[in-house]
Amino acid sequence: MKLVKVKGHEEMSEFAANYILDKVKSNCQVKLGLATGGTPVRTYEMLIEDFRRNYTSYQNVSTYNLDEYVGIAPDDPNSYHSFMFKHLFDYINIPREKVYIPNGLSADIHQEASNYEYIIDQIGGVDLQLLGIGENGHIGFNEPGTPFDTETHIVTLTESTRRANSRYFESVDKVPEKAITMGIASILKSKEILLLASGESKAEAIYQMFTGESSIDCPASVLKNHPNAVVVADEKAVSKLIATMSMSHS
Ligand code: PGA
Numbered sequence: 001m002k003l004v005k006v007k008g009h010e011e012m013s014e015f016a017a018n019y020i021l022d023k024v025k026s027n028c029q030v031k032l033g034l035a036t037g038g039t040p041v042r043t044y045e046m047l048i049e050d051f052r053r054n055y056t057s058y059q060n061v062s063t064y065n066l067d068e069y070v071g072i073a074p075d076d077p078n079s080y081h082s083f084m085f086k087h088l089f090d091y092i093n094i095p096r097e098k099v100y101i102p103n104g105l106s107a108d109i110h111q112e113a114s115n116y117e118y119i120i121d122q123i124g125g126v127d128l129q130l131l132g133i134g135e136n137g138h139i140g141f142n143e144p145g146t147p148f149d150t151e152t153h154i155v156t157l158t159e160s161t162r163r164a165n166s167r168y169f170e171s172v173d174k175v176p177e178k179a180i181t182m183g184i185a186s187i188l189k190s191k192e193i194l195l196l197a198s199g200e201s202k203a204e205a206i207y208q209m210f211t212g213e214s215s216i217d218c219p220a221s222v223l224k225n226h227p228n229a230v231v232v233a234d235e236k237a238v239s240k241l242i243a244t245m246s247m248s249h250s
Contacts, residue, residue, distance in 0.1 A: 033129030125189030150183035
């Protein structure tokens, strides 16, 4: 697991956008695993800016999102479907049928989870998975305690995650209690992983991720077991890790 330290959110986003663009330009059929949340929004804006300027084509690209809330329709403004269209897909030339996001309103949600995993297996895992990290170290919606061999499944969100995500809803009670998410095993099938972290609220999770053994208490620490994982973290997100390292060297 490689750590790339950057100054702030803007530099992190620039790094991620260039990384993704390199993949798209070198393989027009690249299979991208995408994430929602505040962290990748600026990265997506940069992809849109590039599309407008250079017309980098997504005609043959396919995308696979990490997760979706259970119980809300794809066209609900708070769904992750809506998020992805609003922040990226509406502005680039990706065909609708090449966008894969779990359907949180499926009549058989457990079947939906196995179907989603089947899709990931059919493509042999995504080529590049973009990840954020939760304040509690979660990746996708895999909360602490999730076994590392879990595939796409239904989760009950922790209070801390619902509180963190309540900024998008009228109130915390409106945040769905369940979600469908790629599991840790699904994420590990990716050929490459790029995890982004920005801001002080991520400092504890980044510290936990890099210190000690990988442990289900910090799901992101599983990336230590992946041969091709890069973590791009800004100064605030690495602050606790750096402070601890400099203390142990003094
Ligand atoms: P954020 O969420 O990008 O909104 O901080 C990341 C996550 O919870 O994985």
